Amino acid sequence: MQILEIIEQSTPLGVIGSPSDSFEAVVDILGISSEQKLLGELVFFTVPEGENTIVSIGQITDIRTENKWHEEPSFKAVIKRHGSLPHLSGNADNRIAKLTVQSSFKISEEINAHKLANSPSTGNKVCAVTNDIMVQLLKTSTQNQIVEYLGCAYDTEVRIPFWFKHFGKDTGGAGDAYHIGVFGKTGSGKTTTAAQVLKGYATNKNHMSILVLDPQEQFYTDTELLPDNMSFKDEVIKKGMKYKAIKVPEDVHFPDDPEVFSELLRTSGFIRKFFNITTEEKQIAMCESISEYIETRILYTKKGSFLGTVNAKKLLEDILTRFLEHKTETEKKQKCSRYFASVYAPGAQRNIRIDLMTDKLDALKKEKALKEVSILENILALFSSSSNKISLDDMVHRVVKEKGWLYIINLSTRGTHNIGSDNIQALLIKLITKKVVEASEELYSAGDKSNCLIVMDEAHRYTNSTASDPRIKELNKNIIDAVRTTRKYGIGYMFITQTIESLDEEIIQQMRIFAFGYGLTMGKEFGKIKQIINDDNAAKFYKSFIDPSSNKKYPFMFHGPISPLSFTGSPLFLEMK
Ligand SMILES: Nc1ncnc2c1ncn2[C@@H]1O[C@H](COP(=O)(O)OP(=O)(O)OP(=O)(O)O)[C@@H](O)[C@H]1O
Ligand SMILES: [Mg+2]
Structure with missing residues (x-):
């Protein structure tokens, strides 16, 4: 008809x-x-x-x-x-x-x-x-666009069409990278909704790549990720994307980087325990000394990775031996290696540490078991490039520079308990963020642009402008800088988070697509949503959403150019499939 x-x-x-x-x-x-x-x-x-x-x-x-x-x-x-x-x-x-x-x-x-x-x-x-009217209306108006259906208009059976534009200028592209935010209370269906959206983006297999940073291993395990027992992996592969899900530390190794190594020594508590250093300032100084020493060892490694192949006990012995040696004229004169001298001024504190280290070296040589060696072994395992591991650099370069990849990187880092899984996650995010900037800059200076979406689940744990923890503060700053600089290189970020209020204002300003799930109806959170959508009726409607835990329906308000139906900019109200 x-x-x-x-x-x-x-x-x-x-x-x-x-x-x-x-x-x-x-x-x-x-x-x-x-x-x-x-x-x-x-x-x-x-x-x-x-x-x-x-x-x-x-x-x-x-x-x-x-x-x-x-x-x-x-x-x-x-x-x-x-x-x-x-x-x-x-x-x-x-x-x-x-x-x-x-x-x-x-x-x-x-x-x-x-x-x-x-x-x-x-x-x-x-x-x-x-549905009949919808299909007829969209038949010719979206002819060259790939349209997907993720859910129905709120409390109806009418399926809502979505489109997922990659960041390039070719067919189906938005011409520019943009950021996406998925917000909502815990259990509101953010991760599932994000997975459905990514399934949509996977249609751009010839144009873009996707990297999912997965701290809760929900993407990696792929159980209950998509509704109706659908497998995310199968759906992505069906779309023609190359799919790879990898896990830290089993499938990916850290770069042979002395700073990364010494940062792990510090955040895992190794420096504090082994050298008996309590102040942060001295811990950092000791890390710098170790980093300097490792740098020379890396320099003299003929081939392959130094940190990835060295034995933990041997490395500890080598470090202590060199730190206690007086090799150069200056060292001989001040009766202290430059590695110790740069941490402690002459005096009792320095002598206590030197005695302590002499005892530890003795113990190591006598094959006495030191519990710190096992922490070091675990740290070095992160650098081990053996078997089928891929390097973090290679992975990031592939996603940023090649098209058609969907990588999931499981950051849950189980089995690394004595290093502190939170420490490794934060460090991984910092490293990946840094590598993404480097890779996209390289591509840009060669006259090309990336076309890549980086997805951060549980983003409130890493990018929180109200955090008091100095490590998160620094990470937040790194992420903001990266997000700000890499957009012009063709990189968009998707933040999946329980709070919109703590997300940096500048990131929000650069977001084009917003998905709001149930529950952000209080105070500042709601104020922020109102400010973004700028529509009082829509805000009131959002407030009337029912908690999904009571009826297993997952309502979302989408704002931005995500659907052929939303080109006026008005929010769309859906129940996800
Ligand atoms: N559209 C949907 N259809 C069916 N089940 C869904 C849907 N969305 C979410 N769920 C289910 O609801 C539960 C919570 O969803 P999800 O993990 O996506 O929430 P979340 O907002 O990411 O929570 P958290 O903040 O704790 O990570 C999951 O078991 C998921 O399988
Ligand atoms: Mg989630």
Whole structure:
């Protein structure tokens, strides 16, 4: 059936009321629809333009009952006594809805997206959109675009089309990188929604790559990630993307970098325990000394990785031997190696440490088991390049520079408990962020741009501008810098987080797509959402979302150019599949 015929035969649930304009219309609900559920309903109305018909689609974001008799002060006493006004309560009600226009289509020989340039006339019928109407409207207007369906309009069966534009200038591209935010309370369905969105982006297999940083190993294990027991891996491969899920430390090794090594020595508590150093300042100084020593060892390593192949006990013996030696003239004169001298000034503190280290070296040589050796072994295992491990550098370079990869990197770092899994996660994110900047800069200076989406689940753990922990503060700064600089190199970030308030303002400014799940309805969080969507009715609607734990439905408000239906910029309300 032709679209105009379908529209003609649709039963109205209301008519356009007053005042209405091309963005927002008032709908007077007809009596027959007054018991129908209306909030969230996707509806359409038509406006003639010359010889053509414009069909506008919108979502009902507000519904109100008015009864002028109930507002009449002289009737208040009757209501007080009888509880209602005979023949007037209920019967004289007017139900008024507000609809926010999402998009418009011009129906001529073809159907194309169109800007509504007129306001609808009062009395024009307003009818519910059906899947049939949706398919017909989108058939030609999205011909060269890949459209996917992730869910239905809030509390309806009407499937909402989405498109997922890569960051390049070719077909299907947005022409520029942008950031995406997925927000909501714990359990609101953020990770699942993000996975569905990524499944959509995987359609861009010839244009872009995706790297998922997965601290909760939800992507890696791929259980209950997509609804209906669908496998994320299978879906991504079906789209033609190359899929690889890797785990730290089993499948990936750290770079042969003395600074990374010494940072791990410090954050794991090794420096504090082994050298008996309590102040942070001295710990950092000791790390610098060790880093300097390791640097020379790396320099003299003929081939392969030094940290990846060295034995822990042997390395500790070597470090202590050199730290206790007096090799150069200066060292001989001050009776202390430069490695110790740069940490401690001459005096008791230095002598205590030198004695302590002499004892530890003795113990090591006598093959006495030192528990710190096992921490060192675990740290060195992160650098081990044996078997089938891929280097962190290679992985990042591949994702940033090649097209068509979806990498999942499991950051849960199980089995590394005596180094501190949080330490390794933070360090990994810092390293990956740094490598992404380097790789994209290289590509850019060679005259090319990356086209890559980096996904950070549980982002509030790493990028939090209100954090007091100095490590998170530094990491937050690194991430903000990277996000800011790499966008022009074609890199977009997706942040999946429980709080929008702690996310840096500048990152939010560069976001084009927002998905808000249930639960951010309090204070500053809600204030931020209101500020972003700039639509009071929509904000009120968002507030009415029901907790998914009560009905296993996962409502989301999407804002930004994610759907052919949302080109006016109005938020879309959905229930995810
Ligand atoms: N659209 C959906 N359909 C069916 N089940 C879903 C849907 N979205 C989420 N779920 C289920 O709800 C649970 C919570 O979802 P999810 O892990 O995505 O929430 P989250 O917001 O990421 O939570 P957290 O903040 O704790 O990481 C999961 O068991 C998931 O399988
Ligand atoms: Mg999650």
